[in-house]
Amino acid sequence: MSTLIVVEHRDGALAASTAHVVAAARALGAEVDLLVAGEGIDAVAAAAARLDGVRAVLTADHAVYAYQLAEPMAALIVACVDNYSHLLAAASSSGKDILPRVAALKGVPQISDIIAIEAPDTFKRPIYAGSAIATLSNHAPLKVVSVRTSAFDAVAETGSAEIRALDIVVDNTLSTFVGDELATSRGPELGSARVIVSGGRGLGSGENFKLLDGVAAKLGAAIGASRAAVDAGYASNDLQVGQTGKVVAPDLYIAVGISGAIQHLAGMKDSKVIVAINQDEEAPIFGIADYGLVGDLFEVIPALESRL
Amino acid sequence: MKVLVGVKRVIDYNVQVRVRPDHSDVDLTNTKMAMNPFCEIAVEEALRLKERGVASEIVAVSIGPKAAQEQLRTALALGADRAIHVESENRLDSLEVAQVLARLVAEEQPGLVILGKQAIDSDNNQTGQMLAALTGMGQGTFASRLEVTDGEVRVTREVDGGLRTLALRLPAVITTDLRLNEPRHARLPDIMKAKKKPIDSRGIDTFGLAASGYLRLERVETPAARQGGSKVASVDELVDKLKHEAKVL
Numbered sequence: 001m002s003t004l005i006v007v008e009h010r011d012g013a014l015a016a017s018t019a020h021v022v023a024a025a026r027a028l029g030a031e032v033d034l035l036v037a038g039e040g041i042d043a044v045a046a047a048a049a050r051l052d053g054v055r056a057v058l059t060a061d062h063a064v065y066a067y068q069l070a071e072p073m074a075a076l077i078v079a080c081v082d083n084y085s086h087l088l089a090a091a092s093s094s095g096k097d098i099l100p101r102v103a104a105l106k107g108v109p110q111i112s113d114i115i116a117i118e119a120p121d122t123f124k125r126p127i128y129a130g131s132a133i134a135t136l137s138n139h140a141p142l143k144v145v146s147v148r149t150s151a152f153d154a155v156a157e158t159g160s161a162e163i164r165a166l167d168i169v170v171d172n173t174l175s176t177f178v179g180d181e182l183a184t185s186r187g188p189e190l191g192s193a194r195v196i197v198s199g200g201r202g203l204g205s206g207e208n209f210k211l212l213d214g215v216a217a218k219l220g221a222a223i224g225a226s227r228a229a230v231d232a233g234y235a236s237n238d239l240q241v242g243q244t245g246k247v248v249a250p251d252l253y254i255a256v257g258i259s260g261a262i263q264h265l266a267g268m269k270d271s272k273v274i275v276a277i278n279q280d281e282e283a284p285i286f287g288i289a290d291y292g293l294v295g296d297l298f299e300v301i302p303a304l305e306s307r308l
Numbered sequence: 309m310k311v312l313v314g315v316k317r318v319i320d321y322n323v324q325v326r327v328r329p330d331h332s333d334v335d336l337t338n339t340k341m342a343m344n345p346f347c348e349i350a351v352e353e354a355l356r357l358k359e360r361g362v363a364s365e366i367v368a369v370s371i372g373p374k375a376a377q378e379q380l381r382t383a384l385a386l387g388a389d390r391a392i393h394v395e396s397e398n399r400l401d402s403l404e405v406a407q408v409l410a411r412l413v414a415e416e417q418p419g420l421v422i423l424g425k426q427a428i429d430s431d432n433n434q435t436g437q438m439l440a441a442l443t444g445m446g447q448g449t450f451a452s453r454l455e456v457t458d459g460e461v462r463v464t465r466e467v468d469g470g471l472r473t474l475a476l477r478l479p480a481v482i483t484t485d486l487r488l489n490e491p492r493h494a495r496l497p498d499i500m501k502a503k504k505k506p507i508d509s510r511g512i513d514t515f516g517l518a519a520s521g522y523l524r525l526e527r528v529e530t531p532a533a534r535q536g537g538s539k540v541a542s543v544d545e546l547v548d549k550l551k552h553e554a555k556v557l
Contacts, residue, residue: 010469067472069474070437070440070447070449071446071447074441092468093449093450093465093466093467093468094467094468096433096437096449096450097437097447097449097450098437099437100402100433100434100435100436100437100438100441101437101438101440101441101447102441103403103434103438103441104403104406104437104438104439104441104442105441107403107520108403108520108522109401109402109403109520109522109523110402110403110432110434111523112431112432112433112434113431113433122526126431126531127334127429127430127431127528128319128325128334128428128429128431129428129431130531131324131325131530131531132325132327132334132528132529132530132531133528133529133530133531134525134527134528135525135526135527135528135529136523136524136525136526137523137524137526138522138523139521139522139523139524140520140522140523173477174444174445174446174476174477174480175446175447175474175475175476175477176474176475177472177474178462178473178474178475179472179473180470180471180472180473181470181471181472181473182469182470182471183469183470189469191468195556219557227486237452237466237486237487238466238468238469238470243428243431244485244486246468251556252550252554252556252557262324263321269534272556273550273554273556274534274536275546275550286536286537286539287536287537288534288536289536289537289538290536290538290554291538291539291540291546291549291550291554292536292537292538292539292540293539293540293541293542293543293546294539300543303543304543304546304547307543307544307547308547308557
């Protein structure tokens, strides 16, 4: 038994999610190798080799793997996964894109978005937007599993795994990269932030949404948004927290002007401490908040900012 | 160009699901069912491609129980030209669904396959990618914009941190994200007309799939409820509690 993890990276930096996926892999109890594919990936491979509990970092450095498109990535993984019992990746937009393609090429099913490992072949995952938790066992020779990273604590970075270059180059005539439009980030990344300040439709406009910036800056927080706020155009879609956006579990989640639709709660209810600020005292968000404050957002937010 | 679009019958997104007392599964008896919201977006995108003259025929496919024909009728009322129903009373995993779809792709030879990125019941987010793998096609997952030109489709994808645009050689598989479009509603006269459109219904057994038995659902439970509901009276009290009680500031 051994596990291969598909490593995600961007602009020469290892994704923070990797340390969480390694933690999940270590819970399986077998040796853990990482696969870093891309073009010009030395720094990423070196960072990956520092993660605790990793046996080896396999690298595939070639232009065909630039941008980690699903078609060449899946072909590469199929070529090097034969000796492994488990294939893991973060349930990020990249992991969700690549892993099922590999699973189908190998003729095995996938278990998506696991939040707990019961045994090396048995996993828990949320279904129905987190309204139920399913326990599934997977009896395939290769267990393909994507990991909800907020459910596993990151491993430390004190390791020094061997780095080994693979000489595998695949063809890709199916897809070509055209361009990225990455949102200009305000503060830390949503997926790994310790504090998140999220706004909903209660903020009323994109202009008002910026009120959250001051509080977020003082707390070193990432900004999030409900689907209602995104659909109304107050915030960009990559800020969306919820079943159909990002699933987060920070130490502190401050929901401002968010009513608490099921789809939003599914994305943040595992936060350690939840604060809800809303003028509607009947809002469902108060039912799950540790600290609820009923009041006018436009008075509460400036007051909160001045007291932090 | 022919467009094949997937339609799944799922619990209505406004309905709170219940877990069976014996924890064997969720209980969907007498539950309101509907077309998966991401499949509605897939159907809508196919309709827009046809309205722009890019698509010539839309074939809607559903794999599921007999009642899934209701969702196919909805797709036909919205403007799909014909429908294929693969009847299966048993739950299939995403790989099995992708295997059935791959057979239909071989038969129908569509230029584009559009599926929802995930179904809101199992939340797997796998079928489109698996179908692309099985048919050797490129994949444009989590699409928020499509542009079909000569022999290729440009897909703008919603990814962590923003948007990414790819060019895929046709035929290709697209999976829809929420912001691709806003689906229309069927009009009553179209609902009446749709009753005359053909649904080709066949049993899952005609596909000769060998059940792998790889995945087993062991148990379903309700998640632990979060204890919330405490209120504070002022910003000062909130900051004080966050500092001294929760110790997160």
